[in-house]
Amino acid sequence: MAHATLTITMPEEIWIQQLSTAYPESTFRVLAAVPGPESGFAxxxxxxxxxxxxxxxxxDHSQLTELTIVQQADSEATVHFETTAPLLLVSSQESGVPIELPVEIVDGEATVEVTGSRERLADLAKQLERFGFQYRIENVSERLHESQLLSERQLEVVVAAVEAGYYDTPRRCSLTELAARLDIAKSTCSETLHRAEEAMIKRFVAELPGVAEHADLEDQPAGT
Structure with missing residues (x-):
């Protein structure tokens, strides 16, 4: 599964783009959202x-047909509303890619995180373009379950190494002692640990902000 972080620029005709650019110092944080048959609720x-x-x-906006103030203070408010222009929700629904909440919108731009197959993410890109959204890819990485990262044997050896103190400073267990504890050859123990460490370190580095390769959802140069 691929995980992508997108910055999406809303079309000018949508209420959230109009209001967030009119009040650029305000942050709109979408806590929950659901599409209806002809509208959306958030x-x-x-x-x-x-x-x-x-x-x-x-x-006063014509695209908001219902508005309820849930809570309001001097510099913060929570509101529930219905809109006739839930285009981002429709894009998500049509592509089958759920948008992870919360979503923050500031000055006409939304920061969105999505996870799905690359085919589904490509469908999302097409839906965004269909509704006039511009977007740029901030990050794309593979999201693997831990069981996919290490083999069963690698996981067993790493766990044993941690429990024995092999990774402690100072080290409480040598490689020879760890191999004997696992009843395997020292060379086998070393090779298994090395491969497991390689997988974990590469995974860690790949998920660092700005390190993962920036690529379009369809493996093409990012565009709008």
């Missing part, structure tokens, strides 16, 4: 010094 937390003005603008 729970959003708004933070910033212009919360009252933002809520008033939301109440």
């Amino acid at each position: 729970l959003v937390r708004i933070t910033g010094q212009t919360v009252t003005a933002v809520i008033e603008a939301m109440a």
Whole structure:
């Protein structure tokens, strides 16, 4: 499964793009969202010094047919609303790729994280383009379950090494002692640990921000 972080620019005709660019100092944090037959419903937390003005603008916008204030303070409010333009939700639904919440939207741009097969992510890219979204790929990496990262034997040896103190400083167990504990040859123990360490270190480095290869969802140069 591939995990991607996208920065999505909303189309100008959508209410959230209009309001978030009109109040760029405000942050819209989508806590929950669900598409309906012809509309979408969401729970959003708004933070910033212009919360009252933002809520008033939301109440007046034609694309928001229902608005309920759940909680409001000086610089924060949580609102529930219905919108006739849930295009991001529709893109997610049509491609079969769920968008991980929360989603933050600031000044017309949303930071979105999604996980799925590369084919599904390619479908999401097509749906975004269909509805006029521009996007750029911030990060793409493979998300593996731990059982896929190490073989059963590698996992057994690594766990035994940790329990025996092989990775402690100072080391409480030598490679020879660890091999004897596992009843395997020293060379076999060393090779198994090396392969396991290689897999774990490469996985760790690949998930560091800015290290993973930036690639389009369809393995093409990123574009808008």
